[in-house]
Amino acid sequence: MAKLIDGKMISQQIKDELKAKVATLKEEGKDICLAVIQVGNDPASTVYVGNKKKACEYIGIKSLAFELPEETTEEELIGIIDKLNNDNDVDGILVQLPVPKHINEDTIIKSISPKKDVDGFHPASVGALSIGQHGFVSCTPAGVIQLLKRSNIEIAGKECVVIGRSNIVGKPMSMMLLRENGTVTVCHSKTKDLKDVCKRADILVVAIGKPKMIDESYVKDGAVVIDVGIHRDENNKLCGDVDFESVEKKASYITPVPGGVGPMTIAMLMNNCVEAGINK
Ligand code: NDP
Numbered sequence: 001m002a003k004l005i006d007g008k009m010i011s012q013q014i015k016d017e018l019k020a021k022v023a024t025l026k027e028e029g030k031d032i033c034l035a036v037i038q039v040g041n042d043p044a045s046t047v048y049v050g051n052k053k054k055a056c057e058y059i060g061i062k063s064l065a066f067e068l069p070e071e072t073t074e075e076e077l078i079g080i081i082d083k084l085n086n087d088n089d090v091d092g093i094l095v096q097l098p099v100p101k102h103i104n105e106d107t108i109i110k111s112i113s114p115k116k117d118v119d120g121f122h123p124a125s126v127g128a129l130s131i132g133q134h135g136f137v138s139c140t141p142a143g144v145i146q147l148l149k150r151s152n153i154e155i156a157g158k159e160c161v162v163i164g165r166s167n168i169v170g171k172p173m174s175m176m177l178l179r180e181n182g183t184v185t186v187c188h189s190k191t192k193d194l195k196d197v198c199k200r201a202d203i204l205v206v207a208i209g210k211p212k213m214i215d216e217s218y219v220k221d222g223a224v225v226i227d228v229g230i231h232r233d234e235n236n237k238l239c240g241d242v243d244f245e246s247v248e249k250k251a252s253y254i255t256p257v258p259g260g261v262g263p264m265t266i267a268m269l270m271n272n273c274v275e276a277g278i279n280k
Pocket of ligand 1: 140163164165166167168169170187188189190191194207208209210228229230231241261262265
């Protein structure tokens with residue numbers, strides 16, 4: 001039976017470490033401030049933004065909320081981002097995605113200064129990761145690396161298979177595993193013999209966006225399985241991309257859903273904000 005990797009506990013540890021760091025910075029007269037911009041009122045986005053504000057409050061990071069109407073134009077949004085880019089009191093800028101359809105997401109991401117790009121989505125941040133330079137890294141895959149490290153799971157020299165190549169999870173995940181000296185294979189919808197490739201993995205990271213698709217037949221005995229997926233099943237219960245009941249019998253470590261990768265994303269966002277404040 002696999003050991004559970006407790007993302008709730010590990011994310012709490014990280015938030016408490018950050019809280020202590022922020023308190024020390026405050027004593028030195030340094031405040032950390034995150035600007036969070038939401039355009040429109042998509043209910044899921046409102047929940048995510050609310051959780052980010054709560055995490056800021058817990059850690060002692062000041063949060064500036066910009067709740068903009070759905071009709072906000074791209075120019076208006078860029079104008080606000082530009083002001084925040086030039087405001088020395090603001091350390092991090094986050095635009096909650098998705099933005100309404102009349103606004104180009106790529107243009108918005110590029111308009112955020114890489115120095116304040118705490119989501120790690122700016123092409124300069126992504127480029128820095130791929131050539132091993134310092135920059136902000138995407139929060140969900142950064143959270144996965146912390147889950148592995150803080151569970152004392154060695155990455156160097158391991159066969160790491162990532163299912164998914166999205167810009168926010170799969171691609172940065174593979175770059176980060178490579179940076180940790182894993183031997184990395186990235187799978188996607190055109191991958192042939194997905195099962196055979198997955199069965200080579202010592203560490204299998206699943207970000208496929210398909211509820212419970214990965215069962216024990218994709219998993220090598222004793223593999224570490226990290227489930228990035230979040231869905232609601234037919235009974236409206238949260239589940240991941242991995243069929244937990246079947247895989248936990250074969251894996252050595254596994255992340256649950258909920259309580260695995262999910263809580264790590266906000267913890268790593270907070271970490272990026274504190275880094276932004278320290279390095280400005
Ligand atoms: P995307 O839908 O953007 O990407 C899914 C990836 O899986 C694509 O690269 C796709 O390949 C690949 N894929 C789809 N079907 C197959 C298949 N049958 N075989 C092999 N590969 C396949 O999803 P995201 O990366 O944004 O998210 C992945 C999951 O993680 C989702 O469940 C999402 O809800 C969750 N998530 C969780 C977060 C958290 O905080 N825990 C944060 C972000 C996402 P191709 O490129 O060829 O289309």
